[in-house]
Each structure stands twice: as structure tokens, then as C-alpha cells.
Amino acid sequence: MxxxxxxxxxxxxxxxxxxxxxxxxxxxxxxxxxxxxxxxxxxxxxxxxxxxxxxxxxxxxxxxxxxxxxxxxxxxxxxxxxxxxxxxxxxxxxxxxxxxxxxxxxxxxxxxxxxxxxALASVTLSIENNDTNLSQEQTLQLKALGTFDDNTTLDVTESMTWILGNAGESNATLEQNGTLYTGDANGTLDINVTRYDVNASLTVTVTP
Incomplete structure (x- = not known):
């Protein structure tokens, strides 16, 4: 002071x-x-x-x-x-x-x-255990790996905007740190990330 x-x-x-x-x-x-x-x-x-x-x-x-x-x-x-x-x-x-x-x-x-x-050139998504066939009431961590214009790759999980699609009437949630909760979803969930014009997506299937 x-x-x-x-x-x-x-x-x-x-x-x-x-x-x-x-x-x-x-x-x-x-x-x-x-x-x-x-x-x-x-x-x-x-x-x-x-x-x-x-x-x-x-x-x-x-x-x-x-x-x-x-x-x-x-x-x-x-x-x-x-x-x-x-x-x-x-x-x-x-x-x-x-x-x-x-x-x-x-x-x-x-x-x-x-x-x-x-600049960020591209992004790829991965899910914990590399398993896209999930059961209800699961909590899993997704990660976003970014590749930049000098070919360096960095974890950009917390720098992206995360969007959950196909949740419907379920209570499935996706936090902005990449944490997915499947809740009572039944069917497919679309996971999307974006930053400016760089995007990536991943589809998971949830069954009872």
C-alpha cells in the first residue's frame, strides 16, 4: 500500500x-x-x-x-x-x-x-479410459489437446468452451473443465469444444 x-x-x-x-x-x-x-x-x-x-x-x-x-x-x-x-x-x-x-x-x-x-491450429478430444460406451450415473474427465502453429501440443482443456449436445430431458452435464456426468441419459451425447474457429467433437453412448 x-x-x-x-x-x-x-x-x-x-x-x-x-x-x-x-x-x-x-x-x-x-x-x-x-x-x-x-x-x-x-x-x-x-x-x-x-x-x-x-x-x-x-x-x-x-x-x-x-x-x-x-x-x-x-x-x-x-x-x-x-x-x-x-x-x-x-x-x-x-x-x-x-x-x-x-x-x-x-x-x-x-x-x-x-x-x-x-496460434491454435487444431484440437483433439479424449475421454478417461478411452471408452466412449458409458453407463448412466458416471462421472468422467475429458481432455482437449491443442496443436499450435509451430506444431507444439499443449493441454488446452480449460481454455476451450465446452458444449453438451443431445442431452434432451436428461440431467447429464458437462462442466467447463471437461468433466462429464452422464446422469440418466440414454443414447448418444455429443461433446463439442470451440475456441474462435477451432473446433472438435466426440460422441459417447450412454446405456442404463
Whole structure:
């Protein structure tokens, strides 16, 4: 808390010296932006940070929550409003792969960093025990394995949107972590996952 108060005070002081030829103690001299990883995968997130340097020997300070963050191409990577409230500077991978320039700015000070995102190319589904013939009242774990544009494969189970089809009037459920409960279903259940334009499906048969 003390650090936040100190930084807020220093930022206020920096504004006082902007119209003067003589820098005040605590005026910002520069802003430096960096990512905790310069290459990441579309289902992951990267933390951006900004460090403010000051005049007259004032120590550098973390300014991540005070700067305005922007990206050059939100289809490759983006800052969500949800993350911004709790985790300023948290960058999410987007639909497409490639390089994207990230800018952090405060008043007339800014800096940029370039990160590379590997796009999700395809997904395959698997079910616990590899058995698609199930009985009622079973709880099983499904997994989604993603292949990215550099041929790397990662578990993307919790990064996909899970959809249960053909449940009808049954109480079968599918959670967003891939957990399937067959309930009193009788017949086929369609399991689908999606993220942007990448999709996969699996059909299981449930019998009494």
C-alpha cells in the first residue's frame, strides 16, 4: 500500500514539473515496458510490466497499474476489460498468430515491446479410459489437446468452451473443465469444444 501511495505522489509531482525548465525531485524521466515472456501460445496469458525512472536519484518504481496499455493488433493479442480490473497489464492470446507491438503510456511517456503469439491450429478430444460406451450415473474427465502453429501440443482443456449436445430431458452435464456426468441419459451425447474457429467433437453412448 505504501508503495502505491508513494508512486501516486511521485506521478503527481511529475505533473508539477512538466511546464518548468528545472525538473522537480520525483519527475518521471522515462518509462520502460517489458513482458515476462516474449513468445507465448494463444491459450496462455503474459504479464506486461512498466517501470518508471525518475530524476534526482529517486528510485525506479513499478508503474504497471498506472499506465494505459494498448496493442497494435487485438486479433493476435489483447487486453480484456475483465483482466484490467484485477490484473493490469495482463495480455491474452488472440485468434491469429504473429508479432504484436504492446505499448504502455503515461502522459507524454511511453515505451513498446514486441511479443510473438503462436496460434491454435487444431484440437483433439479424449475421454478417461478411452471408452466412449458409458453407463448412466458416471462421472468422467475429458481432455482437449491443442496443436499450435509451430506444431507444439499443449493441454488446452480449460481454455476451450465446452458444449453438451443431445442431452434432451436428461440431467447429464458437462462442466467447463471437461468433466462429464452422464446422469440418466440414454443414447448418444455429443461433446463439442470451440475456441474462435477451432473446433472438435466426440460422441459417447450412454446405456442404463
Amino acid at each position: 505504501y508503495r502505491g501511495i508513494l508512486l501516486g505522489t511521485l506521478l503527481l509531482l511529475s505533473g508539477c514539473g512538466e511546464n518548468s525548465n528545472t525538473p522537480l525531485a520525483g519527475d518521471i524521466a522515462s518509462l520502460a515496458v517489458e513482458a515476462n515472456a516474449t513468445t507465448f501460445y494463444a491459450t496462455q496469458k503474459v504479464q506486461m510490466s512498466a517501470v518508471a525512472s525518475y530524476t534526482n536519484g529517486v528510485p525506479d518504481s513499478n508503474a504497471t497499474e498506472f499506465v494505459e496499455w494498448s496493442e497494435s493488433n487485438s486479433s493476435i493479442a489483447f487486453f480484456s476489460t475483465t483482466d484490467a480490473a484485477s490484473s493490469p497489464g495482463l495480455l491474452s492470446g488472440g485468434e491469429f498468430g504473429g508479432d504484436v507491438e504492446i505499448t504502455g503510456s503515461y502522459k507524454q511517456f511511453f515505451d513498446t515491446a514486441v511479443v510473438h503469439v503462436h
